[in-house]
Amino acid sequence: MHTNASSILTVFHDGRFWIGLCEETDSGEYHACRYVFGNEPDDQRILSFVAVEWPKLRFSPACAGTIAPAARNPKRRQRDAAKQLAATHPSTKAQAALAEAREATKASRKTALRQRKEAEKEQRYAQAHAKRKQKHRGH
Numbered sequence: 001m002h003t004n005a006s007s008i009l010t011v012f013h014d015g016r017f018w019i020g021l022c023e024e025t026d027s028g029e030y031h032a033c034r035y036v037f038g039n040e041p042d043d044q045r046i047l048s049f050v051a052v053e054w055p056k057l058r059f060s061p062a063c064a065g066t067i068a069p070a071a072r073n074p075k076r077r078q079r080d081a082a083k084q085l086a087a088t089h090p091s092t093k094a095q096a097a098l099a100e101a102r103e104a105t106k107a108s109r110k111t112a113l114r115q116r117k118e119a120e121k122e123q124r125y126a127q128a129h130a131k132r133k134q135k136h137r138g139h
Contacts, residue, residue, distance in 0.1 A: 004025075004026075004027065004028075005024075005025065005026040005027075006024070006025050006026075007022070007023065007024045007025075007054075008022075008023040008024075009021070009022055009023075009046070009049075009050060010023070010084070011037070011041065011046065013040075017036050017037065017038055017039075018036075018037040018038065018039065018040050018041055019034060019035070019036055019037065020034070020035040020036075020037055020041075020046075020049065021033075021034060021035075021094050022034070022035060022054070022057055022059070023093075023094050024059060029062035030062065030093060030097060031059035031060055031061075031062060031097065032059065032060050032093070032094040032097035032098055032101075033057050033058060033059045033060060033098070033101075034098055035049070035053070035057065037049075060097040060098055060100060060101035061100065061101060061104060
């Protein structure tokens with residue numbers, strides 16, 4: 001079975017840091033993630049990032065959609081690459097995927113915090129109940 005997989009790395013400066021926007025599509029599912037390089041990365045650092053760090057990245061949950069399919073004509077691909085280099089902003093699809101991932105993380109953190117607070121409340125109640133019972137026995 002042949003899967004249509006595609007990956008794009010866009011490196012841009014956001015005013016403070018150099019950011020790598022990693023976009024991946026596989027079988028119609030779109031994933032994105034953001035990587036902060038810090039100071040300006042050279043070609044060697046970008047190549048080592050793709051070779052070593054890319055498999056370790058935590059991408060956003062799957063979104064429907066695809067990255068535009070690559071044209072077969074090499075001249076068309078060259079023109080498309082030049083257009084992408086001229087555009088300094090990340091794609092809105094990537095921004096939407098990253099926002100969705102942030103919201104999912106925020107919701108899971110909120111749920112975990114609520115459960116932890118409830119467990120602490122129950123523990124304090126049990127402790128106070130045991131203390132009252134101890135006092136009632138007169139010990």
